[in-house]
Amino acid sequence: MFSKVIAEPPLSEFEGDEVCSDLKVFVAIIFIHMRPLRDGNCGPTSAKGEEFGLMENQVLCRLHYDIMLPNLQHTPDKGNITHLDGALRIQYLPKPSKRPRTSFTSEQLQIMHTHFIQDKNPDAQMLQRLADMTGLSRRVIQVWFQNCRARQKRNPLHDSIPPRDRYQTSAMPFLSDNQYFLPLGRPETH
Amino acid sequence: MFSKVIAEPPLSEFEGDEVCSDLKVFVAIIFIHMRPLRDGNCGPTSAKGEEFGLMENQVLCRLHYDIMLPNLQHTPDKGNITHLDGALRIQYLPKPSKRPRTSFTSEQLQIMHTHFIQDKNPDAQMLQRLADMTGLSRRVIQVWFQNCRARQKRNPLHDSIPPRDRYQTSAMPFLSDNQYFLPLGRPETH
DNA sequence: GCCTAATCAGGTGTAAAAAC
DNA sequence: GTTTTTACACCTGATTAGGC
Numbered sequence: 001m002f003s004k005v006i007a008e009p010p011l012s013e014f015e016g017d018e019v020c021s022d023l024k025v026f027v028a029i030i031f032i033h034m035r036p037l038r039d040g041n042c043g044p045t046s047a048k049g050e051e052f053g054l055m056e057n058q059v060l061c062r063l064h065y066d067i068m069l070p071n072l073q074h075t076p077d078k079g080n081i082t083h084l085d086g087a088l089r090i091q092y093l094p095k096p097s098k099r100p101r102t103s104f105t106s107e108q109l110q111i112m113h114t115h116f117i118q119d120k121n122p123d124a125q126m127l128q129r130l131a132d133m134t135g136l137s138r139r140v141i142q143v144w145f146q147n148c149r150a151r152q153k154r155n156p157l158h159d160s161i162p163p164r165d166r167y168q169t170s171a172m173p174f175l176s177d178n179q180y181f182l183p184l185g186r187p188e189t190h
Numbered sequence: 191m192f193s194k195v196i197a198e199p200p201l202s203e204f205e206g207d208e209v210c211s212d213l214k215v216f217v218a219i220i221f222i223h224m225r226p227l228r229d230g231n232c233g234p235t236s237a238k239g240e241e242f243g244l245m246e247n248q249v250l251c252r253l254h255y256d257i258m259l260p261n262l263q264h265t266p267d268k269g270n271i272t273h274l275d276g277a278l279r280i281q282y283l284p285k286p287s288k289r290p291r292t293s294f295t296s297e298q299l300q301i302m303h304t305h306f307i308q309d310k311n312p313d314a315q316m317l318q319r320l321a322d323m324t325g326l327s328r329r330v331i332q333v334w335f336q337n338c339r340a341r342q343k344r345n346p347l348h349d350s351i352p353p354r355d356r357y358q359t360s361a362m363p364f365l366s367d368n369q370y371f372l373p374l375g376r377p378e379t380h
Numbered sequence: 381g382c383c384t385a386a387t388c389a390g391g392t393g394t395a396a397a398a399a400c
Numbered sequence: 401g402t403t404t405t406t407a408c409a410c411c412t413g414a415t416t417a418g419g420c
Contacts, residue, residue: 101395101408103314121401143396150403151394291385291418314409332410333386340413341384 104144108134112141116148294334298324302331306338 104112111134115122122130122145124138131138294302301324305312312320312335314328321328 103395103409105315106313140395144394146402147395149401153402289386289417293385293419311411330385334384336411337385339411343413 102136102140104136108136112144112148116145120145120149120152292326292330294326298326302334302338306335310335310339310342 112130115126115130119126127138127141127145130136130141134141302320305316305320309316317328317331317335320331324331
């Protein structure tokens, strides 16, 4: 179950137990160098990451693996480790899952929220401008506005406050250094 | 780099590149079904998890691998994949540990604590930046902030002082301590 | 034994997907 | 486009366990 070694690609299918049947022991020591996609959030935090795939010479979590797969298909030989897409489209990788969830920075939320107040239904052009401003994709912006409209409809007061600030102590990313050495006393009340 | 296949144990040592030298491509599809130790939290949260070992038919992170190792030694053959303990006690898995507990340097504590004062809930981006600054994993940083919030809630005065300095001998590479011992008052405004 | 890093169990908000 | 659902990322609060 779920560990296979293939000597030559591409393989469209294989049965692991058969492939390895003559091996009494299979050992793989793998150093996972996380692909620094977006925020480098690959391994430890992209949670639930039970599934890993080897691509090129890197082990990627399922999420990042799925993201990279399309690219790989159009990539020429890069060395001794090449196209794995054939080998990887097997029963063991059935559902491309692990929906990547964007986590916005407060800055991005700030921008979107500020605009939302003026215009809850930005047109395509405006979406693109917001995308450029935030560095997010147009689609992500669009979804955010959709969700934001829905959210506000459910709870009208809700979105008068940028989400992160609801439980963030300080919304301010950086303060002057003297702020660091503030006297402490009652820190929190809740 | 960092992927090795061994056909026969026990091995006390091996050179990966040599072992695999005749393979043009090495493919390992690995579904890491986390050993449901407690909560099956193997991969994502036990941090550091750059190292994985294959045991029986499961890939375990270093932490769980080390935990399981003693058990395995007393387990009879369970199929085509058996005892790996011999094979795995190699240079790449030198120190068997249990729950790896990070011990922060004063520099790391300094960085985290300084940031904590201005922002008790750093967002993902900030966590990553702190991780980069300290050389710690994002997850470790996150846990520290969680614990720090909890700590401060329990004892408001507590975290006005960087923890290590409270009972650690020297550990004072930079910064004079009087910086830490400041008058107390209102730390936060909200 | 104390302090605290790491884990556990449970809860919340919401981005993305599905359904319409 | 909307509404509903799903699943992920993060939180708290309590607990467990590593290292002086």
